[in-house]
Amino acid sequence: MHPIIIIGNGIAGVTAAREIRKRNVEIPILIVSGETDHHFSRTALMYIFMGHMNYKDTKPYEDHFWKENRLDLKRAWVEKIEHESNRIIFQGGEAMEYSDLILAVGSTPNKFGWPGQDLPGVQGLYSKQDLDELEKNAVGAKHAVIAGGGLIGIEMAEMLITRGIGVSFLVREKKFWGSVIPEEEAKMIEEHIHEHHVDLRMGDELDSIHAGDDGKVSHIITKTGEKIDCAIVGLTAGVRPNIDWIKEGSEVETDRGILVDNHFKTNLPNVWSIGDCTQMRTPPEGRRPIEAVWYVGKIQGAFVAANICGDTLDYDPGIWWNSAKFFDIEYQTYGTVLPTPQEGEKTFFWKAPDKHITVRINYRESDLAVTGVNVFGVRHRHQVWEKWLSDEAKITDVLSELGAANFDPEFFKQYEDEIIEHWNQENSQQVTKTLGKGLFSSLLGKLNTFKAK
Amino acid sequence: MSVTIRESHSIVPPDPKLDKWERLGLLILGIGLALLFGSLFNIYNGNLKPVMLVVTMIAIFAGGLIYGLRTHLIKKPGIQNNNIMTASVSSRGAIGWMIGVILTTLYCIYYWKADWLSGMTQLFDPLSQAIRNKPSDQWFMYGTFYTMGVLIMGVKAIAKYRHSRYQTIRTSSIVFFQLIMAYTLPYFMSRLYNLEYYPTYFWPLSYKVLFPGEEVKTLLASKHEILAMCMLGWSLIATFIATPFLTYFLGKRWYCSWVCGCGGLANTVGDSWRQLSSKTVKAWKYERVTIYSVLIFVIVTTGLLWVFHVTQAESLKGFSGGLAKVYGFLIGSIMSGVIGTGFYPLLGTRIWCRFACPMAAILGIVQRFKSRFRITTNGGQCISCGNCSTYCEMGIDVRWYAQRGQDIKRASCVGCGICSAVCPRGVLSLENGPTDQREEYQIDLLGGMKARQLEQKTNQTK
Numbered sequence: 001m002h003p004i005i006i007i008g009n010g011i012a013g014v015t016a017a018r019e020i021r022k023r024n025v026e027i028p029i030l031i032v033s034g035e036t037d038h039h040f041s042r043t044a045l046m047y048i049f050m051g052h053m054n055y056k057d058t059k060p061y062e063d064h065f066w067k068e069n070r071l072d073l074k075r076a077w078v079e080k081i082e083h084e085s086n087r088i089i090f091q092g093g094e095a096m097e098y099s100d101l102i103l104a105v106g107s108t109p110n111k112f113g114w115p116g117q118d119l120p121g122v123q124g125l126y127s128k129q130d131l132d133e134l135e136k137n138a139v140g141a142k143h144a145v146i147a148g149g150g151l152i153g154i155e156m157a158e159m160l161i162t163r164g165i166g167v168s169f170l171v172r173e174k175k176f177w178g179s180v181i182p183e184e185e186a187k188m189i190e191e192h193i194h195e196h197h198v199d200l201r202m203g204d205e206l207d208s209i210h211a212g213d214d215g216k217v218s219h220i221i222t223k224t225g226e227k228i229d230c231a232i233v234g235l236t237a238g239v240r241p242n243i244d245w246i247k248e249g250s251e252v253e254t255d256r257g258i259l260v261d262n263h264f265k266t267n268l269p270n271v272w273s274i275g276d277c278t279q280m281r282t283p284p285e286g287r288r289p290i291e292a293v294w295y296v297g298k299i300q301g302a303f304v305a306a307n308i309c310g311d312t313l314d315y316d317p318g319i320w321w322n323s324a325k326f327f328d329i330e331y332q333t334y335g336t337v338l339p340t341p342q343e344g345e346k347t348f349f350w351k352a353p354d355k356h357i358t359v360r361i362n363y364r365e366s367d368l369a370v371t372g373v374n375v376f377g378v379r380h381r382h383q384v385w386e387k388w389l390s391d392e393a394k395i396t397d398v399l400s401e402l403g404a405a406n407f408d409p410e411f412f413k414q415y416e417d418e419i420i421e422h423w424n425q426e427n428s429q430q431v432t433k434t435l436g437k438g439l440f441s442s443l444l445g446k447l448n449t450f451k452a453k
Numbered sequence: 454m455s456v457t458i459r460e461s462h463s464i465v466p467p468d469p470k471l472d473k474w475e476r477l478g479l480l481i482l483g484i485g486l487a488l489l490f491g492s493l494f495n496i497y498n499g500n501l502k503p504v505m506l507v508v509t510m511i512a513i514f515a516g517g518l519i520y521g522l523r524t525h526l527i528k529k530p531g532i533q534n535n536n537i538m539t540a541s542v543s544s545r546g547a548i549g550w551m552i553g554v555i556l557t558t559l560y561c562i563y564y565w566k567a568d569w570l571s572g573m574t575q576l577f578d579p580l581s582q583a584i585r586n587k588p589s590d591q592w593f594m595y596g597t598f599y600t601m602g603v604l605i606m607g608v609k610a611i612a613k614y615r616h617s618r619y620q621t622i623r624t625s626s627i628v629f630f631q632l633i634m635a636y637t638l639p640y641f642m643s644r645l646y647n648l649e650y651y652p653t654y655f656w657p658l659s660y661k662v663l664f665p666g667e668e669v670k671t672l673l674a675s676k677h678e679i680l681a682m683c684m685l686g687w688s689l690i691a692t693f694i695a696t697p698f699l700t701y702f703l704g705k706r707w708y709c710s711w712v713c714g715c716g717g718l719a720n721t722v723g724d725s726w727r728q729l730s731s732k733t734v735k736a737w738k739y740e741r742v743t744i745y746s747v748l749i750f751v752i753v754t755t756g757l758l759w760v761f762h763v764t765q766a767e768s769l770k771g772f773s774g775g776l777a778k779v780y781g782f783l784i785g786s787i788m789s790g791v792i793g794t795g796f797y798p799l800l801g802t803r804i805w806c807r808f809a810c811p812m813a814a815i816l817g818i819v820q821r822f823k824s825r826f827r828i829t830t831n832g833g834q835c836i837s838c839g840n841c842s843t844y845c846e847m848g849i850d851v852r853w854y855a856q857r858g859q860d861i862k863r864a865s866c867v868g869c870g871i872c873s874a875v876c877p878r879g880v881l882s883l884e885n886g887p888t889d890q891r892e893e894y895q896i897d898l899l900g901g902m903k904a905r906q907l908e909q910k911t912n913q914t915k
Contacts, residue, residue, distance in 0.1 A: 011837070044838035051536035052875075053843050060837040060852060062733060161466045162535045195529060197466040294836050323834050325877040328531030328616070332834065332879055379879030382832020407831050407882050409873050411618040 003028035004308065005088060005098040007078050011294055012275025013104030014039045015301025016308075017071050023309040029070070030096075032088075034077035036128050038063060043294055045131045049138075049159045055128075081250035083268040089249075100270045100308050103246065103258055104301070107239035107276040107292050110148075114235075116209030121217035122233040125156050134159075134232070141165050141231035145220050147206035148237030149176055151324050154189075156234045157198050158327055168199040168228050170206055172237075175339075182339050184349055185376055188356055189326050196327050209233055239292055241277040255279055257290045262315040264304040272308065274300040284316060286336060293322060319389050320372075321382060329356045334385035335372030337362050345371060348395065350422045352377075352415060359419055363395040368429075370395050378415070379407035396431050399423055403436035467527065469536060474523040482516025485509050492576040493569075503579040510580075514605060521609030530616035532875055534844070542798070543725045549798040557795030564786045567591040584640045596636055599718065603631040606721035613724070619870045619883075623710060627717035635714045646677045650684045653712050655691040657751040658812035660785070662688045664755060664777065665762035697819050703885055704826025705816035706868025713812075715805055718794065719846060720869060723802030727871065730801030730848035737848070740808050740865065747784055748814040754780050784809060803846045807865055817864030825885040826868065828861040830854060835880045841872035855880050 004020060006013040009031050017029050031039075044058040066073055080089040087095045109124025111117050121137050124130055144160050146153050149171030157167045173179065175186035176193070193200045205223040212218030219229045241257035253259045253267040257279030264272045276292040278300065283289045299317045306313045324331045337360060341347045346365050351358045357377035363370045369392035373385055384405040388398050398405075402416045414437055424430050471479070488509040491497070497505040525533060541548040562569055574594050581589035607628035614620035634653045643649040648671065656663035663669070675681040699707045709716045719727075730736075757773035760766070793805030806813050820826055828851070835858070841851035847865045851872045854861045861881075873881040 041837040041839060043836040044840075047838060047840065048538075050534075051539040052532075052534040053839055054538050057839045057843045060839065060856060064734075162469060164466055164468045164470070166466055295833055298833070321833065323836075323878040328529055330877065330879050379831065379882075382834055386832065407879060409617060409619045409870060409882060411622055413618070 001028060002086070002097045002099040003030040003072070004100045004102065005096065006031045006102040006104060007033075007088070008104035008106055008275065008277075009033035009036065009039045009073070010042060010104060010106050010275060010297065011039075012106075012297035012301045013102065015298045016102050016104065016274060016305050017301075018069070019302045019305030020309060021069050021071060023305060025070075027099075028072065030072045030074060031066075032074045032076055032078060034075065034091075037073065037075050038066070040128070042126075045125065045128070046155045046159050049131060049134060050162045079245060079249050081246070081252065081268075081271065083251060083271060086270065098270070100272065102304060102308075103252070103266070103271065103273040103277060104275045104297075105242050105246070105277045108242040108244075109152075109235055110238045110240050111235060112237065114147075114206055114209055116211065116217070116220075117235065119209055119211050119217045119233075120215065121231055122209055122235065124235045124239075125152055126239060137232045138163055138165060143168070143228070143230045144232035144234060145170065145206070145228050145230045146234040146236055147220075148235065149173060150236060150238055151177075152239075153234065153236035154193065154326055156236055157193070158196070160232070160234075161196060161198065165232070166197075166199065168201060168230070169193065170201050170204045170222060172203070172205045174203050176200075176202065178339060180339065181374065182337070182347070182349075182360065184351065185358055185360070185374060188351070188358060188376065189329065192327055192329055192356055206233075239276065241279070241290065241292075243277055246277075263307045263312065264300060264315065265307075272304050274304045280315070287317065287320070295321065319386050321385075329377050330379065331374070331376050332380055333372065333374045334380070334382065335362070335370070335389045337372040337374045342371075348423060348426070350415075350419045352418070357415065359415075361395055361398065367392070368394040368396060370398050380405045381407045396429055399431045400433055401435040403433070406437035408437070472523070472527070475520055478516050478518070478520025478523060480516070481512050482520060485512030485514075485516055488512065489573065489576075492573045495572040495575070497576060502576060506576050506579050509576070510601075513601065517605035518608060521605060522612050525609065525612035525615075532877075533613055534875065537725070537728060543728070545729065545799060549726075553796060553798040556797065557791055560791040560795045563591060563595060564790065570594070584637070584644065586644045593640075596640075599714070600631055600636040602722040603628055603714070603717050606724065607631075607717075610721050610724050614874065617870070617874050620874060623870065624720065626711045627713075627720060630712045631714050631717045634712075646675070646680055648672065648675055648677065648681060648684065652684075652687060652691075653714070655696065655812065656688060656755070657692075657748070657815070658713070658715075658810060660751055660755065660780065660811075663692070664758050666758070666777075696816065697823075700816050700819040700826075701824050702826075704824050704866070704868050704883075705813065705820045706826065706866075706883075708816060709806060709813060709867035710869045715789070715793070715810065716803075716867060716869075719797075719802035719806065723794075723797045723846075726797050726802050727846035728801070728843050729799065730803065730807070730846055732842050732845070732848050732850045734850075737850075740848070743808045744810070744814045744817075747788075747809045748811040750780060750784070751811045784811075801846060801848070803848075803867070806867065807847050813865070813867075820866070821862060821864040824862075825887065826862075826866075827884060828854075828866065828872065829882050829884050830858050830860065831878075831880045831882070832858060834878045836878055838877060840875040840877065841881060844871050844875045846871070851881065 004027060006017055013031060017031055020027065020029060038059050039061065040055065040058045041060055044053060047053045048055055048058060077091045078088050079091050081101065082089060087097050088101065089095050107126060109126050116122065123133050123137065125134065143166040145168045146156050147170045153169065157169050160167050175183055176190045178186055190200060190202065207221045207223045209217055209220050217231065217233055219227050220233060221227055243254055243258055246252050246258065247254055251268060252271060258266055258273035258277050259279050259281055260266055260273050261281055264274050266273050275297040278290065280289045296317060303313055303315050319335055321334045341362055344365055345362050347360060347362045349358065349360045355377065359378065360374040361370055362372045370388055373380065399420055402419060403414065406414060416433055416436060420431050420433055488505060492505065537543045542552065543549065570591060574589050574591055577589035577594045577597060580597065581587060581593050585593065607624050610624045611621050630653055635651055639649050639651050651659060661668045672681040672685050710720060754773065754776045757769060758777060761769035761773045788809040789805045796804055835855040837852055837856045839852050841855060845851050846869060847867055849863050849866060851861060868883055870883050873883060
């Protein structure tokens with residue numbers, strides 16, 4: 001029997017492998033990667049650079065895990081897919097036959113044709129190789145420029161600062177991550193970036209990159225005409241599916257990403273695609289066709305496993321959620337919160353005075369049903385929000401029981417009272433707190449019910 | 454279109470190297486330690502002795518606090534783990550090894566060649582006279598060093614984790630228990646009643662309190678009968694009633710990381726080495742063998758000693774006495790001191806607690822099978838980054854559970870709460886609410902409500 005071959009050992013590919021193995025103990029599975037020998041957590045790359053962890057600490061499974069679960073690993077780059085003969089061809093010419101092929105080849109940093117974008121010292125940050133390159137580029141560097149204000153940009157700024165390397169951070173948008181988060185939150189993040197000594201330039205862009213006498217990057221010029229000396233240029237203007245080799249070396253149909261139906265089938269028989277590199281022909285309602293997000297990769301890995309093993313399941317990722325950390329500020333979101341509320345939607349926003357803590361809940365004007373939440377600097381429970389969102393709970397009920405969603409550690413200050421007070425000031429429909437967080441408040445709650453009786 | 458080119462004026466980030474205040478702190482600390490070292494050669498005599506003691510103590514306190522506070526307070530509140538894996542002291546580099554060798558050597562000298570330290574011991578005479586009304590001895594000096602370490606490094610830990618109220622309150626608690634309950638109080642009691650009793654160390658950690666030996670005999674023979682009975686009573690209550698009761702409600706953390714001096718030392722002096730504990734399955738297997746062996750060892754020894762004590766059977770005398778000696782040497786000295794603390798910079802901070810402490814073994818059994826305590830995970834938010842596992846001092850692979858969305862109920866977890874603090878995505882929370890409300894939620898397969906539906910569907914088809 002030929003193996004199921006998975007190209008890519010990131011979270012999507014590895015989840016697919018594990019889920020197939022759970023459903024089928026017999027079938028041989030081979031995971032191919034040119035990047036690393038073993039699966040590691042891509043989101044943890046920054047912590048290696050910052051000295052929080054070593055590379056080995058970012059591997060979610062010990063090395064003996066793969067053999068024990070009969071998941072074969074191969075370190076190689078794939079060059080071609082010959083679907084007529086069900087074969088993949090590796091660099092160097094070796095060929096292997098598959099029963100099913102899963103493409104989980106991830107992303108690659110965007111480059112927009114800036115002059116000098118391929119100079120030494122200019123780089124993105126996505127792969128282990130990128131990290132190794134950054135280690136080299138950081139030696140002796142005094143200043144860096146980061147172009148592009150997404151999550152990777154701010155991570156890269158945080159990383160370089162820990163080595164005492166100054167960072168000028170060029171962000172095209174007027175508000176930080178303004179395509180995703182609303183203005184108030186963006187403003188708070190901008191403040192926080194300044195607090196960490198980053199030279200943040202909102203509304204400015206990279207124009208060109210220039211080399212010094214040694215051939216390495218020496219400075220950049222911004223669109224507003226400023227010259228900034230730097231030894232490193234981080235290109236962090238988003239990522240795109242890593243499919244150049246697939247376009248060249250196969251007949252897999254692609255657009256911006258590898259096109260799949262809602263079972264993750266490509267146009268070719270027995271060839272599937274999941275994760276960052278994948279573009280849904282008909283994405284589920286409210287979702288984008290390409291979602292380069294850890295959690296989505298994980299979900300898609302499980303769905304493709306179900307479909308390959310014979311459970312025909314339409315892709316339904318459930319309620320959207322995501323998280324990030326901006327220097328010291330944690331961010332979680334559940335449901336949909338766009339930068340400005342959608343048609344028929346209202347937004348309730350609260351910020352703790354003088355603190356980097358905010359809660360934003362969006363809800364439908366007509367029936368007060370909650371549609372999404374953004375929390376910064378406070379942790380909320382996934383399960384509770386998922387239930388509120390899928391039950392279309394009213395915001396007034398949600399606020400009165402908001403403590404149930406609080407996932408902060410013990411003894412942390414709880415803000416439910418302030419949040420409710422803020423709502424009551426802004427709205428005629430008054431809310432009273434019925435549930436706080438934790439054992440103590442649940443006992444108090446019981447006491448109150450008892451008193452009421 | 455032509456553009457005007459301007460020179461940039463950027464903001465300068467803080468230099469990761471030590472600044473002048475940190476260097477000053479380390480210098481003063483170094484002077485304090487050098488003075489301490491000098492006392493070994495009996496050069497501080499007569500009236501010079503109290504002066505030198507005060508100067509030495511002030512230098513150690515001042516230097517330690519200046520460095521400890523400065524190094525964390527110049528950074529913004531938040532996780533401060535930058536360069537831990539590259540700094541020599543915290544990554545088994547030359548400085549780490551050096552500290553390990555010095556600590557191990559010191560422990561060996563303490564246990565077996567204490568007379569080498571007589572000069573240093575005598576330096577502490579004025580302090581011992583003031584507190585206990587008797588000359589210093591090696592154990593008084595040891596207790597003083599220990600308490601100073603917990604105090605200075607406890608303040609440092611509070612500065613480091615000041616963004617987390619769980620950590621600041623917990624650290625304050627361990628500093629309080631060390632300073633008051635395990636140092637000041639016992640020594641004042643010994644001064645007033647001639648009874649040196651440590652109310653926060655219970656059998657089997659402090660095995661002698663329930664051995665029918667000197668300590669119990671001293672209590673029984675004391676002329677302060679009521680006080681002595683209270684102490685003996687507390688020893689029994691603490692071990693057999695308070696321990697299971699509190700552990701049911703709070704988990705073993707109420708003791709291991711809020712009260713116990715061993716845990717206190719690990720979480721203050723040892724905090725920079727917590728990441729060195731092994732997270733492998735192999736280490737976990739090894740740990741279960743060793744810790745329960747020690748527990749059986751101490752139970753058998755205590756039992757035999759009592760059987761001999763009651764029956765006075767000569768055949769048991771030598772055997773049970775010998776067993777007690779072996780236990781004291783192997784477990785009381787080698788495991789808890791020489792390896793348990795000396796190897797901090799090499800194997801991580803909770804070696805003793807994890808591999809050998811019989812108290813932790815009992816607490817762990819209660820925690821694992823009959824306790825409300827667990828670490829809950831937040832749905833599907835885990836990104837498998839590994840910070841939780843890396844910074845678990847007990848070597849628990851926290852991520853293994855977190856990425857499956859599974860609650861963590863492990864016998865070894867001391868509930869220090871650092872996994873929850875270092876998690877960048879708000880995934881982990883220590884909880885002891887009623888377990889019947891615990892939601893059995895597995896994100897294992899797929900995110901969202903659909904995940905459970907899918908799982909049900911596949912289960913049905915099987």
